[in-house]
Amino acid sequence: MFMNRFFGFCTLGLILAGCSGDYTSRDWSTDYGTDVAGAPSQMQYGGFSDNATDNHRVAVLLPLSGENAATGRAIRTSIEIATLQSAPQSMSVAFYDTARDGAISEALMESPEIVIGPVFAGDARIVRATKPMEMPVLSFTSDATALGDGVMTMNLMPTNSVEAIATEMSADGIKKFIILAPDTASGRLMAGTAKNAASIYNMDLIGIFYYTSGNSDSIKDAAAAASMNAARTAANTRAREILSDILTRERLTAIEKSSLEIQLEKISKSDTLGTIPYDGILFLGGAADTTSIASFLRYYGVAARDARMYGTAMWDGSNITSDITMSGAKFAALPEMSATFTDVYSRVAGNAPSHLAAFGYDAANLAMGMMYSQKSNAAYLLDPSGYVGTDGLFRLMPNGDSQRALRIMQLNGTGDATVVRAAPQNFIRPIYNIEQRHIAPAAAMALESDGINPMDYIRIPERLRGTYKSKTFGANITHPAAPVQQENITVLPEDDSEPIAATDYEPVKLESVDRTYIDSVEISE
Known part of the structure; x- marks a missing residue:
């Protein structure tokens, strides 16, 4: 039957x-x-x-x-x-x-x-x-x-969960964020929702990284790319080279030598150099994948102090609430x-x-x-x-x-997450703006970054700056800044009866500066 x-x-x-x-x-x-x-x-x-x-x-x-x-x-x-x-x-x-x-x-x-x-x-x-x-x-x-x-x-609906946490991210003042998601149809759809939400809630999405759920190697690779590990490691190596070269080759005052030695000792304690270009991370996978990725991110030098962490209702009811290393992270959840x-x-x-x-x-x-x-x-x-x-x-x-x-919860490592924003009580004011059937799956997106130039993180004597230089590591700029529109200046006669365009007061168009004249830019990590 x-x-x-x-x-x-x-x-x-x-x-x-x-x-x-x-x-x-x-x-x-x-x-x-x-x-x-x-x-x-x-x-x-x-x-x-x-x-x-x-x-x-x-x-x-x-x-x-x-x-x-x-x-x-x-x-x-x-x-x-x-x-x-x-x-x-x-x-x-x-x-x-x-x-x-x-x-x-x-x-x-x-x-x-x-x-x-x-x-x-x-x-x-x-x-x-x-x-x-x-x-x-x-x-x-x-x-x-x-x-x-x-x-x-x-x-x-997955879109509800993503939009709810995106709203919280915007309220927290997040300006730029990245996405880490499982490489599944659902993961790509949720990433597409977050991409749409970024434009609605005035945030910049600057990177989308996919991984194979449950695969440690794939998760590690995604974390390495998201953390700019290759570029930051190369920048660290180059900074130590410059400091070492100056200390061994140049005639220095006692003060200059002390300053360079202190910098070299500090930089040598870490494998990476430079900051990440985002202040928020949105995890779109389950709790197990999230804790694994977060662990690798910390290994590569990206922790909660560098970027706030957020998740979806997929964390609800999981043991991530007991993970002290995820304290401070927020996620969307159904009411009790x-x-x-x-x-x-x-x-x-x-x-x-x-x-x-x-x-x-x-x-x-x-x-x-x-x-x-x-x-x-x-x-x-x-x-x-x-x-x-x-x-x-x-x-x-x-x-x-x-x-x-949905309500917004915050992890505190005790096993019981804290309610930081209660769920709405009615639909008089619309809760959601995104309709799932209108969302296209999002493709992977390399991290948007100006890159890391070691010279921005070390201090060397001014007289040596022309001798010791470095290229920029990990630069990837696909959306150049929009040009500033120039306006003609108009001079009015005393009677204000007719404006007269005066070419003598037109702004001089500046020549664009080719960045290669300043330093060499590496486009990919």
């Missing part, structure tokens, strides 16, 4: 056969109202009236066998809890195992009033292509390309899960609920609220004011996307 049916009456363990009933279709997407956002609605947990005689059917599409069965069972448990708590006798719920062939077509043949699930984008696309247009679907995929035409998602739901779920399942389980609980209650509401399906599901669920404020959009209000 592809499915299991059960009715929820308010008592646990009552499992019966399904019942039949006619389903009246309507084009829910065209009667969506034009209401503006206001105070969010509370999810209705229990207390549904059951005056109607018509039966209501809900189909649930989940992976209940195979390698993803644990995910499917967790969501199923939360849906069963919601249904057993709240569903009236006129509502039936049927579960279909998407790990088996034919589950989706069998579910749709039963003409459910609403579908909860599926979990994966491929299944969501099949549902979208084969269901009636008027049938709403509350899926759990975060892939925007699988949404639309009535298929919505309860999941957190409802304690009531957590307690009930834990007692039923024997373990704490995941966010997907919480989304499933809200999906079930949202489905019940829709079926027993006086509003049209679209007007109820797409209420622009949103709903307060077990994971905080959220709303569904006509294009299928979801928007979830």
Whole structure:
């Protein structure tokens, strides 16, 4: 069998056969109202009236066998809890195992009033292509390309998480930042979102570095490139050469010799020289990759004192909160899960609920609220004011996307991150400006830098500056500064009746300076 049916009456363990009933279709997407956002609605947990005689059917599409069965069972448990708590006798719920062939077509043949699930984008696309247009679907995929035409998602969209932390970065005064992301479709999409957010929130993105998740060598290489290790190492070597040459070849005063020796001793204690050209680092991978990259960055001389560190909701619930070396880093996270739901779920399942389980609980209650509401399906599901669920404020959009209000957390190494910015409480003021389906994946981007010239970091006698020089290491400038527009100066006669352009007062155009006359510039590391 592809499915299991059960009715929820308010008592646990009552499992019966399904019942039949006619389903009246309507084009829910065209009667969506034009209401503006206001105070969010509370999810209705229990207390549904059951005056109607018509039966209501809900189909649930989940992976209940195979390698993803644990995910499917967790969501199923939360849906069963919601249904057993709240569903009236006129509502039936049927579960279909998407790990088996034919589950989706069998579910749709039963003409459910609403579908909860599926979990994966491929299944969501099949549902979208084969269901009636008027049938709403509350899926759990975060892939925007699988949404639309009535298929919505309860999941957190990656763009929400990235834009939320980008907003915090801007508020922190970050001017230039780089991205370190896994070389996956999701990683490149999130990097594209951050690139878009940089222009919205007035920051400069000056480098994008990809790595293979879980691969230590790849992570190390990305950290080396992001830290300008090759250029800073070469600059250090050249600075020591210059100082050593002057000390061994030139006639120096006692004061000059002492100064040069102190500088040489200080520079020799480090392998690198120079500062990085950014003040923020955005990690778009999970906690394990992030801590590994951060460790390599510190090895290459880039620590929290040099650039502030930021992450996404992928850090939420991980052991990164106990890493003292990441103290001060900030990340976006869902609000604290409802304690009531957590307690009930834990007692039923024997373990704490995941966010997907919480989304499933809200999906079930949202489905019940829709079926027993006086509003049209679209007007109820797409209420622009949103709903307060077990994971905080959220709303569904006509294009299928979801928007979830996120809070900002800061790591302190104790295992319990600190809330530094609470999640928004309503959608009256728009929370997000970026729509995921309009984002293009971002390509890798070499670090934008003026480079490092050792002469900027050492002090030598002025009389020797013409003899000892150095090239600039690691310069990469692909966006030259825009030329300053010059204006003609106009001289007015005493009566101000007619302006007279005076060529004698026109500014002299300066000749551009070729940097190669000053020093030799190395374009690549």
